[in-house]
Amino acid sequence: MNEGGDEAPIAITVVVNGTTRQLTASPRLTVADLLREKLGLTGTHLGCEHGVCGACTILIDGESTRSCILYAGQVDGASILTVEGLAAADGTLHPVQEAFRQTFALQCGFCTPGFLMTIVELLGEVADPTDDEIREALSGNLCRCTGYDSIVAAVHDAARSVSR
Amino acid sequence: MKPAPFAYVRAESLAHATALLDTHGDEAKPLAGGQSLGPLLNMRLSSPTLLIDINRIPDLTGPTVHADGTVVVGGLTRHRQLEIDVELGRRVPLAIEAAPYIGHRAIRNRGTLAGSLAHADPAAELPAVVVALDASVTASSVEGERTISAREFFGGYYTTSLRPTELLTRVSFPPAPPRRGCSWLEFAPRLGDYGYVGVAAVVDLDDRNNAMSVEVVFSGVSAVPHRSTITLDLVGSALDTSDLADVASRSSLEIEATGDEAASSGYKRRLMRHLGARALTVARDRARQS
Numbered sequence: 001m002n003e004g005g006d007e008a009p010i011a012i013t014v015v016v017n018g019t020t021r022q023l024t025a026s027p028r029l030t031v032a033d034l035l036r037e038k039l040g041l042t043g044t045h046l047g048c049e050h051g052v053c054g055a056c057t058i059l060i061d062g063e064s065t066r067s068c069i070l071y072a073g074q075v076d077g078a079s080i081l082t083v084e085g086l087a088a089a090d091g092t093l094h095p096v097q098e099a100f101r102q103t104f105a106l107q108c109g110f111c112t113p114g115f116l117m118t119i120v121e122l123l124g125e126v127a128d129p130t131d132d133e134i135r136e137a138l139s140g141n142l143c144r145c146t147g148y149d150s151i152v153a154a155v156h157d158a159a160r161s162v163s164r
Numbered sequence: 165m166k167p168a169p170f171a172y173v174r175a176e177s178l179a180h181a182t183a184l185l186d187t188h189g190d191e192a193k194p195l196a197g198g199q200s201l202g203p204l205l206n207m208r209l210s211s212p213t214l215l216i217d218i219n220r221i222p223d224l225t226g227p228t229v230h231a232d233g234t235v236v237v238g239g240l241t242r243h244r245q246l247e248i249d250v251e252l253g254r255r256v257p258l259a260i261e262a263a264p265y266i267g268h269r270a271i272r273n274r275g276t277l278a279g280s281l282a283h284a285d286p287a288a289e290l291p292a293v294v295v296a297l298d299a300s301v302t303a304s305s306v307e308g309e310r311t312i313s314a315r316e317f318f319g320g321y322y323t324t325s326l327r328p329t330e331l332l333t334r335v336s337f338p339p340a341p342p343r344r345g346c347s348w349l350e351f352a353p354r355l356g357d358y359g360y361v362g363v364a365a366v367v368d369l370d371d372r373n374n375a376m377s378v379e380v381v382f383s384g385v386s387a388v389p390h391r392s393t394i395t396l397d398l399v400g401s402a403l404d405t406s407d408l409a410d411v412a413s414r415s416s417l418e419i420e421a422t423g424d425e426a427a428s429s430g431y432k433r434r435l436m437r438h439l440g441a442r443a444l445t446v447a448r449d450r451a452r453q454s
Contacts, residue, residue, distance in 0.1 A: 007169040007170060007171060008171065010172055026169075027170055027171055027172035027215070028166065028167045028168070028169055028170055028172075028205075030166070030167075030206075033166075049165045049206050050165070050202070050203035050206055050207060051199060051202060051203055051270075051271065054268070054270070057270055063244075063270075063273040063274075064269055064270040064273060065270055065273060065274060066199070066202070066270050066271070066274075068202070068206070069198055069199065069201075069202025069203060069205075069206065070198065070202070070274075071167075071172065071195075071198070071202075071215070072172075073172040073174065073215075073217060074195070074198070074217060074219070076174075118269070118270070121269070135355070136355055137269060139268055139354065139355035139356040140267070140268025140269060140270055140271065140356055
């Protein structure tokens with residue numbers, strides 16, 4: 001490994017949406033940019049690029065993570081799930097995606113991938129969250145379009161459909 | 165916003181990390197959770213030439229309880245672990261109560277105890293908590309370890325007594341007296357936003373319900389956690405609610421709270437008064453029930 005001051009590329013192995021990838025990347029490449037530019041997975045969005053808005057949220061080893069303040073070397077050996085990994089291979093939407101469709105929980109869609117990943121984490125831990133639990137869990141994802149109520153409704157819908 | 169170029173190395177052991185820090189000094193930065201360092205890097209407010217990823221260093225996470233009741237928490241313990249660890253919640257309830265206020269879930273999944281203390285953001289929760297609990301931190305370097313009292317650790321805005329060649333590896337919380345009650349309260353404009361004012365209250369009672377010691381420490385009002393000196397007046401008292409309100413009020417006048425366009429100094433002073441009084445009351449009631 002390079003211990004000097006020049007940014008020689010590093011080699012990493014990372015599982016993305018179930019597929020193992022071997023890449024070289026500049027150490028300062030953020031994981032958000034790695035997904036978008038090296039792997040063409042542009043569903044993960046760049047909003048603030050300092051960890052505040054949540055648009056870049058992905059799941060790493062099941063945990064919601066801001067990919068904009070994460071650097072390539074940090075995901076060597078990790079397993080990443082992005083929004084592109086939610087729907088089934090045949091295109092059937094994930095229950096959370098379907099719920100968003102049903103409750104009109106997106107308009108421009110920019111914040112949506114980040115919300116979806118955060119909600120997948122939430123519903124993996126709390127089967128039937130209350131409004132307060134939902135709003136607290138989603139407090140780190142900002143939406144400028146919807147006013148959030150339709151998003152909260154989508155989470156309730158998804159919780160019901162997952163439990164069926 | 166992209167960071168300036170840096171090299172990246174993953175430290176496999178504490179010795180490896182401290183050796184690198186010794187060689188590179190302030191040209192290198194340790195990378196733990198990255199939730200505070202990442203924004204600085206991306207905005208180029210920090211441009212180290214080397215990032216030392218310390219996340220794989222073994223034996224730096226989780227709490228250990230010693231025979232005398234001292235609780236030692238590894239520096240790499242994530243805020244999320246602080247939030248949900250039941251045993252730690254019994255032993256250091258103030259840390260568990262403050263942890264959910266730290267940012268948002270994604271931040272807490274990665275952010276670490278040592279990182280928060282070393283970064284020393286004036287609005288951060290954990291610096292106020294460790295000052296309130298009279299904890300101490302251990303700094304490790306190639307020269308060995310040194311222990312620093314939390315009450316002497318914070319020097320100014322984003323400034324601590326940690327040297328560039330040192331890693332903050334653990335935090336020790338002294339054993340809690342048997343009749344202790346704590347409370348953490350914080351006000352922020354939205355859930356998870358940086359708090360305008362946070363307050364830690366710690367009340368220790370004797371078996372006649374009189375105060376042996378009372379601590380009130382505020383975050384967000386000065387460069388370093390503000391530890392009230394007015395609480396000394398409460399020692400030996402029965403802690404009537406009006407006395408607690410009076411102490412909170414006088415504590416809010418001890419300093420000129422740093423205001424900004426979001427929250428003026430006067431507004432923060434009022435928050436100190438109200439939150440301080442409430443936190444002291446809750447802490448007292450919890451101590452009485454113990």
